[in-house]
Amino acid sequence: MVEITIPSANVTFTCAEDDTILRAALRAGIGVPYECNVGSCGNCRFEVLEGKVEHERENPPGWSERDLQRNRWLGCQARPLSDLKIKVPMRADFKSKYPPVRSKGIFLGFEDITHDIREFRFKVSIPSPFVPGQYGLIEVPGGNGIRAYSMANVTDSGEEWHFNIRRVPGGKTTSYLFDGIKPGDEVSLDGPYGLAYLREDAPRDILCLAGGSGLAPMVSITRAAAVSDKLQDRKIHFIYGGRSARDICGEKQISDLPGFGSRILYTPAVSETSDGWTGRTGFVHEVALDMFGEGLRDMEIYFAGPPPMADAIMKMAVANKVPIQQLHFDKFY
Ligand SMILES: Cc1cc2nc3c(=O)[nH]c(=O)nc-3n(C[C@H](O)[C@H](O)[C@H](O)COP(=O)(O)OP(=O)(O)OC[C@H]3O[C@@H](n4cnc5c(N)ncnc54)[C@H](O)[C@@H]3O)c2cc1C
Ligand code: FES
Structure with a gap:
């Protein structure tokens, strides 16, 4: 075990030699910024003030030569090689409800x-x-x-x-x-x-947007929202996008939930024309905009899937003035 100190906050925590700085901080109940946990987004960057670290993953995409020159490392990839003093912004909203x-x-x-x-x-x-x-x-x-x-x-x-x-x-x-x-x-x-979790206290209808591999978190959120006492007067819209009809899924996972078909509404969409497809066509961000227009501003929006899909949803939402704090997403790098 090594000791890691954040002098600006007067905080110290321990980290196992085979753990990473980010994960050890979260295990200790300390909130520090992150998103992907696999070295791709760069959101977990911190500065080493004293001591040595090495990266778990060689040349992670979220890290640059400039970072190395400034002794900045990725918290999700950095393993301690000695006791450390580091500079990192602490954020209570990044703290895990259940420490990992x-x-x-x-x-x-x-x-x-x-x-x-x-x-x-x-x-x-x-x-x-x-x-x-x-x-x-x-x-x-x-x-x-x-x-x-x-x-x-x-x-x-x-x-x-x-x-x-x-x-x-x-x-x-x-x-x-x-x-x-x-x-x-x-x-x-x-x-x-992860921070893209269900906000039960948000007083808005819910929109879940999933594309390709982004199915799981939207299913989990829909399942929990369906039975949450706090959300019983809220609608839940679930849009799943795939390339063609054979990619479409998600309905089976949520169709047995109370309120399915009335309070919980499922819309599939394909982005490439498929023989015999009678449903919506287009990318999920296009379908969401077409269905809800300015109404998006009054929704709590969750989304997950490939980075280009997540970027397109983000761009569409910002262009349509959806407040940023109503957007919760994971990019599946
Ligand atoms: C927050 C998050 C949630 C995700 N949830 C899902 C999900 O629910 N379902 C799903 O199907 N996919 C999900 N993914 C994608 C998944 O993690 C994998 O990228 C994908 O399954 C491909 O893995 P692979 O090993 O088969 O492919 P590979 O081609 O072997 O690996 C590709 C991915 O692994 C990353 N990678 C490469 N080397 C390393 C390394 N040494 N350490 C860490 N990462 C490395 C690359 O960035 C690349 O994206 C998620 C990704 C993220 C970031
Ligand atoms: S959390 Fe994405 S690079 Fe570390």
């Missing part, structure tokens, strides 16, 4: 959702609750580092975490999960993480 825990996931089984998305269910060796919309980190044997996956289920006990994962051709982790894992096999789990 490192555990094992014992594989229970799977169910196919589409031709390339599958639900994987794990029993968690140290039960860890999460807020709907959060994600966990999985490391598989022989994989190439950790990967982030959002949980699709809702749980008070945290005994099981369910993931909806899209196969990436040639992908290190997804290839193992789709082709190698057997019931009883173990993976490393760490979490929960």
Whole structure:
């Protein structure tokens, strides 16, 4: 264990040699900025004032030569090589309701959702609750580092975490999960993480926008919102976008919720014309704008999926004057 001090806030916490600065801070109940946890977004940057660190992932995309020159590192990737003094903005709203825990996931089984998305269910060796919309980190044997996956289920006990994962051709982790894992096999789990979770206190209708692999967190949020006492007079709109009809999913996951068809409304959309498709066409941000127009300003909007999709939704929402604090998202780098 090493000691890490944030002198500007007079705060000290400990970090295991094989942990990262960001994750150790969150485990200690300290709120520091982050988003992806895999070295891609750059939001967890901090400055080393004293001491040495190294990155877990070689040349993470969210880090530059300029950062190195200024002794700035990525909190989600930086492992301590000595005691440290660091400079990082502390933010109470980044604090985890449930501090992240490192555990094992014992594989229970799977169910196919589409031709390339599958639900994987794990029993968690140290039960860890999460807020709907959060994600966990999985490391598989022989994989190439950790990967982030959002949980699709809702749980008070945290005994099981369910993931909806899209196969990436040639992908290190997804290839193992789709082709190698057997019931009883173990993976490393760490979490929960993430800020794009359900805000039960927000007094607005909810819009969930999912594209491709972004299904899981929107399903979890919809499942929780459907039964939340605080949200019973709120509508929940769920828009799922895929390329063609065979990619469309999500309805089965939410169709058994109380209020489905009246308070909870599901809209699928395809971006490429498909034979026989009679539903909406276009990208999810276009469909959302077409359906709600200026009404978007009065909604709490959650979204998850590939970075270009998330960027397009963000651009559309900002152009239509949706207050930034009503937007909650994870980009699936
Ligand atoms: C917050 C978040 C939530 C996500 N949730 C989901 C989800 O619910 N369902 C889903 O299908 N996908 C999700 N993803 C995407 C997922 O994490 C993987 O990127 C994807 O499954 C491809 O992994 P792979 O190992 O099969 O492919 P690879 O091609 O082997 O890996 C590709 C990805 O891994 C990253 N990467 C490469 N090397 C490293 C390393 N050493 N350490 C860390 N990252 C590395 C790259 O940035 C790249 O995006 C999420 C991503 C993020 C950031
Ligand atoms: S780069 Fe560290 S949280 Fe995204």
